[in-house]
Amino acid sequence: MNTPSPPKLPVSVAANPRLSSWLEFSTDGHVIVSPGKVEIGQGIVTALAQIAADELDVDLSRIRMRRASTASSPDEGVTSGSLSIRQSGRALRHVCAEVRHLFLEKAADRLGADIAVLKIEDGTIKGPSNVSTSYWELTDEVPLDRNATAEAYPKPVGQRGITGTSVQRVDIPDKVFAQPRFIQDHNSPGTLHGRVLRAEITGAKLVDLNEDAARAVAGLVAIVRDGSFAGVVFETEHDAEVALNALRKGATWSVGETLPDENDLTSFLRKEPAERTVIDTRNATSSPTIARTITRQYSRPYIAHASIAPSCAVARWDADRIHVWTHSQAIYVQRIDLARVLGLPVENITVQHMEGAGCYGHNGADDVALDAVLLARAAEGRPVRVQWSRADEMTHAPFGAAMAVEIAANLDINGEIVGWRHSIWGNGHTSRPNGKEPPKLLAATELKNPFPRLVAANQQQPYGGADRNAIPLYDFPSWQVEYYRLLTMPIRTSALRSLGGQCNVFAIESMLDEIASERGEDPAEFRLRHLPDARARAVIETVTQRANWKPKKQAGIGHGLGFARYKNLGAYCAAVAEIEATDEVRVRRLTLAADVGEIINPDGAINQLEGGAIQATSWALKERVRFDRKHIVSAGWSDYPILRFSEVPEVEVILLSRPEMEPLGAGEAALGPVTAAIANAVFDALGARVRDLPINRDRLLQAIENAP
């Protein structure tokens, strides 16, 4: 038998080589697993437990997943980008394989047996003639306080048993049986309650603050003011609310910044000062004859994270040491930012993760952690819990950036695409804490000695930010992709699920649909003809077959197709939308086919894709951050409606089986394809093309009026 060449250390293990930082065998027969990635509502903790159980050959019920903390957990950066299985999963597989081997070596020694004949069943290591030992018996003899080597051999695919199955999520029982798991429910004895006063006028500074009325409220612990940052700390949450309202009445604000005209967003995006980057170019081998050029502009508005729970954090100071409980996606990075703001060494701060409500990107989690730290400093060793309001969450957390995308397609005499230019205008999609100066936390920009607020940056290819998914996967002979990153940012933007991918896929897939329609060619056939990647073709073929593409035309009903490979290197996803359209659009059914590589938990992957499809439907039909020239006005659910139960389409997800392939992540793959599929279905139903999201009543009527 050939020995396979040892794999390189996975990136997370290379950064955190200590085996004991990942794994521990407890005396009571459990395995304690410490991933650096965190649960953000995506079910990752269960999938990682499956991987550990599989690789160690223990029952899943023996695995205890430890919440990530800077005190003990490996540093795995940010839980984002559909990378948790790729990074944390690979790391755990590797670490568990190595640990398993160390125990087998020790067991062989103890049992006097050849390592090759040993078997592990639920943690018991069995040799010939009924001799056995276990991980727990040997744990003192196998110190894990040593570095991982590259000499571990994770099990080949065929020997895996727990991964690849739909085990139930480990966190769900607590959530249905009212056991507190969320940070919002973390209420240790003696906890105080804080609230922060935030301006309703965008960018306004706190000029004057009369604290008298707030100070008169019972249960006062402290009122904190530092420049434009102001907040209250009270014994009870109720009193903190009352005091905050009193404080608001005593506040005088400056005029703030002028916001763009929400009804002319694309002009604003295309006129602001910007930095141009050519993202990618392909040059044709011969110069084709261009018969004509079709130019179209697509856009999306600012989109709110709109999690059901407003952000929350708890902090406690002990002299100059701080403990923070947070639902951040990046505990280590948050710690660096907090230390910078406070002028403390990072070692003085422990940041511990607790679950928040669904996290779809850089929301208010990190900001509220600094709020809690600043308020807790005034509370003499007692924990302070700070809860943002719905309005704080909907107006002060970063938004997904608005985008304008123009595509110009050169066609030859036969209507074939011979050239393609894709231009993007909009703010960057990244202003999350990244460990670099300055700290990116909201309150840091409000202090008397403020840190500057940077304009959002762009994540570079191969992942891309605003340009995510902008490079065509189709075999056009030439293209140019360019991005105009705005150098002003009146509305704060950062990473939201799929970043620029949603709008770029919407634009590309709409444009292809327009060209296919002009050619009189079936849009699925047209795509298949231009896609060299067999895995890409497979998801389109699967979804079209499943959805009986293309069903017979019925009045008022439309079918549309959308496809992308997320980030051009992640999961493949194709979607067919069936909609009914009159003066409003109702999505009746979404059919998705996805290739996510190796699947750790099929139901978990389907849940993520299905959730992404429904969220995309909500974005596509309803969502738009609203503002006048001074305020974000969509501060609550009535001004920022999201899809309701009565509006939710049926969703079917088909997963292609690729157990031998690298896992590709699933969380963000559906957003672009579903948005595009809905837009294309609207055109199919009405012959009217809506190019500006959301596809609401006004946009639809306008498109019908403009239709040829």
Place this chain on the structure above:
Amino acid sequence: MPQIRFRLNGADMSVDADPDRSLLDILRGELGLTSPHFGCGAGECGACNVIVGDRAVSSCDTPLWSVANKDVTTLEGLGSAEHPHPLQRAFIAEQAMQCGYCISGILMSAAALLRQNPSPSSDQVKAALDRNLCRCGSHNRIVRAVLRAAHEMAAG
């Protein structure tokens, strides 16, 4: 301060508090429960839903005085891991959530529905849950779970 009496999950309660304060505030504050979740404070999302009498209401905009002498049920009172309500079993069986923050309110809306209508159609479930928001997109699983619980209850 007047004393307001009501029954919480079957037990008699008496609270000394401003009667205009919200029920959510009292449940999470004085009474230390964690299942009714704060989501918006305006009765628009359903995360704080509880059952008062036999109806699901948003506790964030229900004043304390209005529940005087009434029965209030929260998720803590619906069932337990040892004695689960069929809805709790069904939500586990259907893996009917992603983050789960909205689920306690949704379970209470669903429990109130099944008390009034033990065999709802899918559309009736959706109508009953229409004031509950879910951001993760678990709606279809949730509807399936409610229907599963109804079937189980009908089967006895």
